[in-house]
Amino acid sequence: MNAPTPTPSATSLTIPLGVIVTCKQPTNAWADPVWRASGVMLEIPPGPDWRELARGEGYTQYLTTRAQLELFRKETEAYIANIESREPALYVVLRESEADDAPIDVHLVTASPFEAQDYMDSSEETVERVAMPAPLLEMIEAFIAEHHVEEKFRKRKRDEVDITEEKFGKEPIHVVRQRMQGNGREQ
Secondary structure: OOOOOOEEOEEEEEEEEEEEEEEEEOOOOOOOOOEEEEEEOOEOOOOOOOEEEEEEEEEEEEEEEEEEEEEHHHHHHHHHHHOOOOOOEEEEEEEOOOOOOOOOEEEEEEEEEHHHHHHHHHOOOEEEEEEOOOOHHHHHHHHHHHHHOOOOOOOOOOOOOOOOEEEEEEHHHHHHHHHHOOOOOOO
């Protein structure tokens, strides 16, 4: 087994992953198979990009090596929220495959629970939470230590409003009242 080497840049880190997906066969003839992400591998064994790993009664497990985890320095706050949770996890976004060589497509693997939530709001993808391997957790913690910048909370200042300014083609109410008082209409 060979461990892929992460690719660093000034603002991001790309880590190749193998994603294990499980296909559960339906119990009735009218239902479709159910695809779930069940884990990730850092050390990817050599072989084709999409291959069968195991088969059992009612299920088949596959390994796809087409996935990458990308970490971005602007998202370190999200990674911290994930790591500080009870069980740090990765989120795997699955889509129906448009290619003929794979039945399902691993669209995205992310360590950001915020990004995963955005995909959960859509009905087109399936988002699965999988356990984060300890070596990957260490890589993410090192990335956070290198790139995280704590931002101070800054209260937004309110815009100054000029109440004498005319809005929507009307005179300000205080001008109308002064004119009415001058004409003796208001007391």
